[in-house]
Amino acid sequence: MKIITLLENGACDAALGSAHGLSLYIETPKHKILFDMGPDEQFLSNAEKLGVDLAGVDIAFLSHGHYDHSGGLGKFLEINETAPVYVSRWAFEPHYNVSGKYLGVDLSLQQKGCIRYVAEETEPAPGMTLLRLEAAPTDTAGLLVEENGERKPDDFRHEQYLLVEEDGRKLCFSGCSHRGILNIMEHFRPDVLIGGFHFMKMEDEKKLEAAAKKLLEYDPVYYTGHCTGQKQYDFLKNIMGDKLHYIATGTILEL
Numbered sequence: 001m002k003i004i005t006l007l008e009n010g011a012c013d014a015a016l017g018s019a020h021g022l023s024l025y026i027e028t029p030k031h032k033i034l035f036d037m038g039p040d041e042q043f044l045s046n047a048e049k050l051g052v053d054l055a056g057v058d059i060a061f062l063s064h065g066h067y068d069h070s071g072g073l074g075k076f077l078e079i080n081e082t083a084p085v086y087v088s089r090w091a092f093e094p095h096y097n098v099s100g101k102y103l104g105v106d107l108s109l110q111q112k113g114c115i116r117y118v119a120e121e122t123e124p125a126p127g128m129t130l131l132r133l134e135a136a137p138t139d140t141a142g143l144l145v146e147e148n149g150e151r152k153p154d155d156f157r158h159e160q161y162l163l164v165e166e167d168g169r170k171l172c173f174s175g176c177s178h179r180g181i182l183n184i185m186e187h188f189r190p191d192v193l194i195g196g197f198h199f200m201k202m203e204d205e206k207k208l209e210a211a212a213k214k215l216l217e218y219d220p221v222y223y224t225g226h227c228t229g230q231k232q233y234d235f236l237k238n239i240m241g242d243k244l245h246y247i248a249t250g251t252i253l254e255l
Contacts, residue, residue, distance in 0.1 A: 001166055002027040003194065003253040006046050007038035007072075008225050011249035016049060017042035018249045021068035022175055022196065022226045025052050028166060031125060034060040034083070035162060035173050037072030044075060046249055057083045059124060062105075063175025063195075064159040065091035068226075070105040077112055086124055088132075089117040090158040096151060098142035118160060129163045131172075135183040141201060143178075154178075163188060171255065176227045182211065185218045192255060193222050194247070199236075200229030208232060212239040223247050 007023040023043035026033040034057045037043055047054050054076065060083050063069055073085070087105075095104040109115070122130050145154040156178040164171045172188055174181070174195030181197045202208055212235075215222065222240070224233065225247045237244050247253075 001164070001171065001255050003223075003255065004050055004052055005225075005247045005249055005251040006050065006052065007043040008247055008249045008251070010225075013250045016046050016249045019068075020226070021071065022063075023069075023072065024173065024194065025050075025054075025057075026164070026173070028127075028164065030127070031059055032057045033162075033164075034076065036061070036063050036069040036175055037076050039068045039071035041072055041075045043072050044079070050250065050252075055080050059083055059128075060085040061124075061130070061160075061162050061173075062087040062091060063161070063173070064088065064156065064178065065093060065095055065105045066103050066176070067105070068103075069175050074106055074109055077109065077114060081114065083114060084116045084124070085112075085114050086116045086118050086122075086130060086160075088158040088160050089119045093158060094146035095154060095158075096144045096146065098144065103143070127165045129165075131161045131163055131188060132157075133159070133161070133179045133183060133187055135179055135187065139198075141178075141198070161188065163190065182214055185215065185220075189218065191220050193220055193224075194253075195224065196227035197224055197232075197236075198227045199232040200227050202229070202232055205235065208235050209239060212236045216240055216243060219243075221245070223253065 004025040011018040021038040023038040024035040092110040140153040143154040144151045162173040169191040171192040172190035176196045
């Protein structure tokens, strides 16, 4: 399996764009997959520079309904009119931060023909499973969802995770792990996890240390970035060693 980071917070090549967000291209023997589309159109130009033909993607996924993962969705739908895009049925609910800034998906896209709404665990293709997690989020980070005209703490019911099984291994892709990276590991037990930990606002080193030690108990290999936070990653890396790796725009993994 080949995984190419089309967009991340930082880049490993000055010729590639970066922004607060995530977009991954995943190539298996049977499928060409797009997982998240970053906050804007930069993932498209990065894909071209990295030799990725997004018009050839045959299946796409949106991890959750925040702009930093969905901002490029409209452009992707323009260049690829055939790939189904699997999103949570709650992804288009209005989402805000604590200061009132809109963080959600472009609402004009919700009726596009390629959108496939998911409300429960489903198998979009052989060897692929979209998973949901009922565990409550460990920290809402001040993020809000609007329901019936009222804004309340987000429960992240719009978050979903992609599990790809290949050669006897389970690889789990998570956008931001809002419902808790430890909850995700406890429930799904993958061999490899790629995605953000959402630790970027966690300053308590005792909590970070406890999280690192718990993550090591599950014994997969982790590839992270985006909302994990650079300072937090550096702290975790000192404890987790070769079990933890950082991805950036342009990172290519052969797993």
